Amino acid sequence: MDELIAVFADLDKQDRKILAQLQADGRITTTQLAERIGLSPTATSERVKRLTREGYILGFTARLDATRIGLGLLVFVEVKLDRTTPDVFAAFAEAVNKVPEVLECHMVAGGFDYLVKSRVADMAAYRAFLSDVVLNLPGVRETHTYTVMEEVKDTSVLPI
Incomplete structure (x- = not known):
């Protein structure tokens, strides 16, 4: 666990919360995300933009059911x-x-x-x-x- 903390030294607790929430639900609204992490929607939006700009967030995608689309x-x-x-x-x-x-x-x-x-x-x-x-x-x-x-x-x- 100490290794993870060292790796994320340049990310504060709020940044890590944002990343965890977005991994769980990439379609969450900024308002919902702000409520979950305890920041204002504006501050949350700015953090998401920064995390994207700095390359922590690479993009957003939908996970598909491979079997249902014929790739079982x-x-x-x-x-x-x-x-x-x-x-x-x-x-x-x-x-x-x-x-x-x-x-x-x-x-x-x-x-x-x-x-x-x-x-x-x-x-x-x-x-x-x-x-x-x-x-x-x-x-x-x-x-x-x-x-x-x-x-x-x-x-x-x-x-x-």
Whole structure:
């Protein structure tokens, strides 16, 4: 817990309350937010603008039910590249950023180079995605796929 406090040293208690409330409900009105944190609506609005300007708040989005919109299969793919050079990393990153099915892509340390999180309709759609997209990304040598059987926890809420 002390590490979190040190990281947020430049944020006061009110800023942290604002961030926590907005993570819980990004559609809350400024008036409601002000009431919950104990500041005036004007002061609250100014703080939200500052937190956005300084990059603490990156934006607001709606969370969608993936299954209801036909993207019920969640997969993680380990990707090994044929070479680990700056040009291959750059080409892979540029290409993967253009793929809408890729929700997250992380360069990792360990036995492979990237961990890719993706959602598709079903196993047939994943098979097509793997062969038509993933295996054609620059520098891909090998992949290992992990199909999610049950989502135990899925959150984007950061501990504030």
